[in-house]
Amino acid sequence: MDTTISAIPRKPKDGQIMIEVKHLYKSFGKIHVLQDFNLTLHRQENLVVLGKSGSGKSVLIKCIIGLLKPDKGSIIVLGESVPDLNEEKLDQVRMKIGFLFQGNALYDSMTVRENLEFPLRRHTVNYSQDQINELVAEALENVGLPHTTEMMPSELSGGMLKRVALARTLILKPEIILYDEPTTGLDPVTAREIDKLIVALQKKYHTASIIITHDMHCVKNTADRVALLLNGRCYTEGTYKELENAEDPKIKQFFE
Numbered sequence: 001m002d003t004t005i006s007a008i009p010r011k012p013k014d015g016q017i018m019i020e021v022k023h024l025y026k027s028f029g030k031i032h033v034l035q036d037f038n039l040t041l042h043r044q045e046n047l048v049v050l051g052k053s054g055s056g057k058s059v060l061i062k063c064i065i066g067l068l069k070p071d072k073g074s075i076i077v078l079g080e081s082v083p084d085l086n087e088e089k090l091d092q093v094r095m096k097i098g099f100l101f102q103g104n105a106l107y108d109s110m111t112v113r114e115n116l117e118f119p120l121r122r123h124t125v126n127y128s129q130d131q132i133n134e135l136v137a138e139a140l141e142n143v144g145l146p147h148t149t150e151m152m153p154s155e156l157s158g159g160m161l162k163r164v165a166l167a168r169t170l171i172l173k174p175e176i177i178l179y180d181e182p183t184t185g186l187d188p189v190t191a192r193e194i195d196k197l198i199v200a201l202q203k204k205y206h207t208a209s210i211i212i213t214h215d216m217h218c219v220k221n222t223a224d225r226v227a228l229l230l231n232g233r234c235y236t237e238g239t240y241k242e243l244e245n246a247e248d249p250k251i252k253q254f255f256e
């Protein structure tokens, strides 16, 4: 019996494609990281890219946001071909994408408010101070930390820092959020809270997300669909349940 899962994408909830990666190749010298990698992210979908350490998850994300140039292949983000964009156009596309970095990337010398104001001040829209205050308050409310506005990052726990970083990601109301190992380094209770938050925000803002992780609890709790990155390719994709029930040892190893 063939127990591998078909790599044909399931029918999306609605047809809109937010990110489409086709036949992507990226090598560093003799290290062939991505080889004919394919991925599609649909609107309102949480897609987990699951892969072992060093499998190329970060390289994939960097290609998607234009920080790395692929050797071959196409990357369409919100209708734009990322490798062909100049810096100005790339910035416009990046404005619509939120990133949650592993290290949170908050400025230690700035208060929570200042950290959240930062992306707003860089934005092409000129927000009034009242609008900025409202957006900061809303973003912190969304992550359950309305009381931290004037605090410094050093006064916050790991879980709180992650929430603040997420609030900063949300403040520009991105259409897509890219999560880089959102639960790494957090205790299990806090990690599960972050999972819940990811799903709650997806429901509230109808965002599409790519979540790269090897935390299987996070995968189970957040993924509408899982793409397995193995040997540079999307080896298979399916729901968590489908992959969990697969007999293929290459898939099984992730669930043991």
Ligand SMILES: Nc1ncnc2c1ncn2[C@@H]1O[C@H](COP(=O)(O)OP(=O)(O)OP(=O)(O)O)[C@@H](O)[C@H]1O
Residues within 6 Å of the ligand: 028, 031, 033, 051, 052, 053, 054, 055, 056, 057, 058, 059, 060
């Ligand atoms: N700029 C670079 N120059 C050379 N090699 C690189 C570069 N960036 C990544 N690599 C190599 O590409 C491979 C994939 O790295 P990547 O960081 O994407 O893995 P990952 O799946 O994100 O791993 P982890 O889960 O540990 O973060 C690794 O072998 C890494 O050494």
